[in-house]
Amino acid sequence: MDIVTRAKINLFAVLRNLQELCTLDKASQEAIKDANLSVGFKVPSVGEATLVFKDGKCTFRRGDSKSSLKLIFLSAEHFNKLIDGGKTIPIFFNVFQAGFLLKTFITLADRLSYYLQPEKTPAFKDQPEKLAELLKDQEYFNISTTLTACTAFFALCEVGNSDPIGKLTAARIPDGVISCTVKGGPALNITVGKDHVMTAALGEVSDWRASMEFADMQFASDILRGKTDTFTGMGTGKFAIKGFVPMLENMAKLLAQVAFYLK
Amino acid sequence: MDIKINSYTNNRALYEKALKYIPMGVYGHLGPSEGCAIPVSAFPIFSEKAQGAYFWDVDGNRFIDYMCAYGPNVLGYNDPDVDAAAFEQMKKGNCVTNPDRVLVDFAELMVDTVAMADWAFFAKNGGDVTQFAVMIARQATGRKKMVLTKGFYHGVAPWTQKLGYGGVIPEDVCNNLYIDWNAPEQFEALVKKYPGEIAGFISTPYYHPIFEDNKLPAEGYWQKIRKICDENGIVLIFDDIRAGFRLDIAGSDYHYGIKADLECFCKAIANGYNVSAICGTDALKSTIGDIMYTGSYWLSAVPFAAAIACIKKMKETKTQEVINAKGRKMQDGLVQVARTHGFDLRVTGEPSMWYMRLGNDLPSTLCHQEFVAECVRRGVFFTSHHNHFINQALSDEDIDYTWAVADEAYKIVKANHQADIDAGKIKLI
Numbered sequence: 001m002d003i004v005t006r007a008k009i010n011l012f013a014v015l016r017n018l019q020e021l022c023t024l025d026k027a028s029q030e031a032i033k034d035a036n037l038s039v040g041f042k043v044p045s046v047g048e049a050t051l052v053f054k055d056g057k058c059t060f061r062r063g064d065s066k067s068s069l070k071l072i073f074l075s076a077e078h079f080n081k082l083i084d085g086g087k088t089i090p091i092f093f094n095v096f097q098a099g100f101l102l103k104t105f106i107t108l109a110d111r112l113s114y115y116l117q118p119e120k121t122p123a124f125k126d127q128p129e130k131l132a133e134l135l136k137d138q139e140y141f142n143i144s145t146t147l148t149a150c151t152a153f154f155a156l157c158e159v160g161n162s163d164p165i166g167k168l169t170a171a172r173i174p175d176g177v178i179s180c181t182v183k184g185g186p187a188l189n190i191t192v193g194k195d196h197v198m199t200a201a202l203g204e205v206s207d208w209r210a211s212m213e214f215a216d217m218q219f220a221s222d223i224l225r226g227k228t229d230t231f232t233g234m235g236t237g238k239f240a241i242k243g244f245v246p247m248l249e250n251m252a253k254l255l256a257q258v259a260f261y262l263k
Numbered sequence: 264m265d266i267k268i269n270s271y272t273n274n275r276a277l278y279e280k281a282l283k284y285i286p287m288g289v290y291g292h293l294g295p296s297e298g299c300a301i302p303v304s305a306f307p308i309f310s311e312k313a314q315g316a317y318f319w320d321v322d323g324n325r326f327i328d329y330m331c332a333y334g335p336n337v338l339g340y341n342d343p344d345v346d347a348a349a350f351e352q353m354k355k356g357n358c359v360t361n362p363d364r365v366l367v368d369f370a371e372l373m374v375d376t377v378a379m380a381d382w383a384f385f386a387k388n389g390g391d392v393t394q395f396a397v398m399i400a401r402q403a404t405g406r407k408k409m410v411l412t413k414g415f416y417h418g419v420a421p422w423t424q425k426l427g428y429g430g431v432i433p434e435d436v437c438n439n440l441y442i443d444w445n446a447p448e449q450f451e452a453l454v455k456k457y458p459g460e461i462a463g464f465i466s467t468p469y470y471h472p473i474f475e476d477n478k479l480p481a482e483g484y485w486q487k488i489r490k491i492c493d494e495n496g497i498v499l500i501f502d503d504i505r506a507g508f509r510l511d512i513a514g515s516d517y518h519y520g521i522k523a524d525l526e527c528f529c530k531a532i533a534n535g536y537n538v539s540a541i542c543g544t545d546a547l548k549s550t551i552g553d554i555m556y557t558g559s560y561w562l563s564a565v566p567f568a569a570a571i572a573c574i575k576k577m578k579e580t581k582t583q584e585v586i587n588a589k590g591r592k593m594q595d596g597l598v599q600v601a602r603t604h605g606f607d608l609r610v611t612g613e614p615s616m617w618y619m620r621l622g623n624d625l626p627s628t629l630c631h632q633e634f635v636a637e638c639v640r641r642g643v644f645f646t647s648h649h650n651h652f653i654n655q656a657l658s659d660e661d662i663d664y665t666w667a668v669a670d671e672a673y674k675i676v677k678a679n680h681q682a683d684i685d686a687g688k689i690k691l692i
Binding site for chain 1: 278290294296299300303308426427428429626627
């Protein structure tokens with residue numbers, strides 16, 4: 001596994017999810033309702049990103065921007081350790097905002113873990129029955145699946161742009177836009193541009209070159225959690241593809257690599 | 264002409280059952296996913312029976328089959344002469360401790376038939392013999408590297424796949440070098456870059472990847488490749504698995520005017536009976552003894568008997584001439600039908616195994632995908648991603664029916680995309 005790619009996934013796919021989390025999850029909305037600051041992340045060889053908290057909303061911005069609180073990491077590994085829940089302290093500027101990190105940010109991180117990896121949270125660890133009950137909660141299930149989908153599709157772009165084998169796969173994807181939709185759920189799109197650089201975005205697109213559609217949230221969840229495969233879905237009609245298939249074929253290979261990174 | 268729209272109730276039910284016991288229900292190129300059944304609701308999944316140019320699915324729908332089991336069906340399904348030979352051999356014996364004498368008869372026939380062949384060796388699938396060809400080249404030369412043309416397909420062994428594909432590791436492909444099709448100068452450059460390191464050059468006779476226009480060899484292309492191989496001690500391997508016996512009974516290397524060192528056959532060799540073959544020149548014959556290579560069913564007699572009957576019948580009836588003429592006729596008509604609706608159907612490759620797409624499609628190729636689906640719904644089995652195949656049993660009535668179905672299908676596609684046409688995204692001719 002490539003450490004830099006993993007850090008890119010952590011920064012630009014996992015952490016990015018705080019934006020959606022604060023829209024979908026009531027507890028997170030409550031946590032940020034009075035927040036008015038921005039938090040910057042700077043990771044060598046990986047890049048920079050900023051989370052802006054304002055007017056009860058969270059916005060994720062890729063790249064360098066002014067922030068009231070800046071976290072600077074020594075390396076990709078250093079950043080990965082933080083995301084993995086390890087005891088690590090970044091260098092940060094503006095100590096007066098540290099309270100936000102210790103309270104609100106930790107609340108958000110916990111909520112994100114609750115939706116993305118509930119089995120690893122103290123409340124559900126080694127408690128399969130309790131976890132099964134949680135997954136039956138439709139609201140929880142929808143938020144969890146939406147955030148998992150966002151993580152996966154943003155992550156696959158990082159794999160295609162950064163991982164040595166992922167880059168080979170991305171080089172085989174013709175230019176154009178791939179539409180990814182879940183009926184009754186989120187819509188994302190991936191643009192493959194010059195030099196096969198991949199970028200993900202939220203929302204439906206009409207001018208796609210290839211399209212994939214999950215028939216429902218349950219099937220999307222099953223695919224993203226590795227309980228079934230897209231080939232089976234194509235046969236049953238629960239995963240419908242259209243358009244220029246080589247784009248999707250190679251995208252599926254990147255998605256398979258994402259699973260290794262997010263394990 | 265009465266054209267029925269298919270329904271697939273039994274297909275769907277059987278597929279659901281298959282999913283319980285088989286990964287992906289039907290895996291590989293005959294399955295709905297690798298077979299690009301888009302949308303899956305338009306396509307059958309299981310066959311009930313086959314005869315001549317047709318197969319019937321488990322719902323009783325009949326299809327004029329332009330995929331021919333992806334190549335093996337060359338004379339028509341259940342050809343009476345081939346089947347009779349196979350059934351007769353079955354009564355005598357099939358998989359026995361000692362091979363049947365039919366092994367020798369078959370090898371003799373291959374040597375008499377394939378222009379480059381001084382010997383023949385048999386296995387089961389195309390991949391068995393392309394793998395063996397690479398091993399022979401390496402053993403004969405003491406070198407590691409293989410040159411392949413981009414867009415290749417030589418089977419499913421790890422070295423034939425690409426880095427990033429499931430189960431493939433860098434070591435599997437680290438000795439592969441790649442050049443573009445019709446680019447002998449790139450081959451020459453590799454030979455200079457890796458002097459004394461290249462064991463073999465493996466390629467299909469012409470360029471027939473999926474999702475792309477097929478390309479024939481440019482004038483003098485194969486002669487240049489042959490010359491470079493000769494001058495540098497490189498083994499020239501023809502992967503004639505798909506095209507073999509569809510272009511020329513004497514081999515596709517012969518068809519394009521050269522003599523390969525090794526030539527691999529499968530698909531059309533036995534009209535669907537499971538056998539593959541590699542033929543070689545005398546210079547490489549003794550190398551075979553240095554390589555351990557065998558399989559449980561490789562010397563089974565029934566497919567040998569079938570292959571003998573198939574090759575003899577192909578010779579007697581001039582199959583290659585017939586199927587290329589039928590292919591040309593069908594494709595010319597199809598182009599005309601498309602044109603009457605404003606669509607520019609582009610046909611590439613050899614007529615007996617042509618590839619087609621629309622020249623004025625959307626970038627997504629959606630129109631052609633929809634056209635194929637509408638044809639399949641009406642009993643004409645095309646695919647949108649792969650080259651097609653012609654078999655000898657295809658009749659003029661079948662071709663007429665195909666054109667009538669295509670006419671309806673293009674009408675529907677045009678109606679589906681009126682907004683794209685109005686917006687100038689599709690420019691009709």
